[in-house]
Amino acid sequence: MAYDDLRSFLQALDEEGQLVRITDEVMPEPDIAAAANAAPRLGDAAPALYFDNVYGFNGARIAMNVHGSWANHALALGLPKQTGTKEQVEEFIRRWDTFPIPPEWRDDAPWAQNSVEGEDVNIFDVLPLIRLNDGDGGFYLDKAAVISKDPDDPENSGKQNVGVYRIEAKGKRKLALQPVPMHDIAQHLRKAEEKGEDLPIAITLGNDPVISIVAATPMEYDQNEYELAGALRGAPAPVTKAPHTGLPVPWGSEVVIEGVIEGRKREIEGPFGEFTGHYSGGRKMTVVRIDRISYRTDPIFEHLYLGMPWTEIDYLMAANTCVPLYEQLKREFPEVQAVNAMYTHGLVVIVSTGKRYGGFAKAVGMRVLTTPHGLGYAATVIVVDEDVDPFNLPQVMWALSTKMNPSGDLITLPNLSVLELAPQAITPGITDKLIIDATTPASPDGRGNYGNPVRDLPEADEWLTKLRHLVK
């Protein structure tokens, strides 16, 4: 089941009992963010929230926590809502095998119905902007897909980028946008600024649920997000040309904002409560000038609360962080079994692998650090044996408890790159990284006294089935 827009997905969530409508009047702050803060605490089947009675607004519609549980994440991928975490990651890997699926160009996007341009633009007229956390410097957009092209190679669709970046509304047609240096848009901006040019961008809000997932996926520089969306949907992603910039944008968005990042200009921004569970800012950040906003009639403002994990963002960058790392490791090391990079966008990465020979697990750990995503994340890498499930944290703790000897299994690499938001860095952007080898040493590495491991009894599986029947 592929959803072409946010509205059809919200309807599906509603039918599955995964959407709660809050019809009583709420205050824009702190009610909406507080409710979205609380929602994931309901557990793996937490619902999305829909507000349509917000004090002081006429007919504002706000959807929160749309991807904020494993149940909703499963439904976004067209899977049954009971599908387990590891199973969702495995299905993601299977669908990635069909990548790339080229997008389908469509006309008459619903958001082309209304538009405003130039000096008439006022983003507050179109979107019911709200503050998320107490220390935020203002009202943010943190679930929009931002589309840009490589200014040195604008016709190369592989080098175009669809990503999620932190955006602050700072005026009626002025935004701030944070390009993390490890992300593709930062490369686009650097090239534009080296040439003394502005960088045209489109910012799309209220996207179909798979666009949000691919926009948050750490793909390689020349991989096209829409072609991954097609693979994940099992059908080409519907796209269309944005009217002002000509950039390829989702057909099904609620709102499409077009403009430029103004070249060689910076202005105070933030702070903002980030996905690390800490505030970051204020820093002098890029400035966006909005030239045009197109929007569906009665647009739904889809927004995302983030704070101390887990919140919606942790679900939105869980499976999609594991899979590209798995694919990149597997290319060179087919012994790799599974990758869990679900914690804080992969600042911790757990890899299970078979061992070719002694020392091999450490090589796998070092490769994690040099993947495109590892350059900005992967502050700690834990490598476990192939029979340990990296998604089963009690098993990972068992491996740490019994397979790891600090004298030979902790490798610290000084002064490596990390995204500036990582709070543990000494200088923002530079940190030591750690590889923990929690695998059983393999020949000729003879350390430890492992002897024979205790294995599940061959009859245990049969008994598990029998017991499940008896306890029903």
Add this chain to the structure above:
Amino acid sequence: MTATIATPTECPRCGYESLQLLYSSPVAGAWEVHQCRRCLYCWRTCEPDRRTRRDAYPDSFKMTAEDIRDAPEVPTIPPLRQS
């Protein structure tokens, strides 16, 4: 909920007294959004005191003129290409 909005006179975050009205609620008289001209902090008048009043604003979130002056550029502006 009160329908009279008291116009703020100082930024809750940095104490600066030059503010601008950014937006007024679509339902007249419900709230306004103001912005500090120095630190660019934005707030809605109906938010809790801890976000709107200087005397209730948490010290750890306050910002000074020095903080703004010394804020790092993200990302740094690269040199122009020599053509």
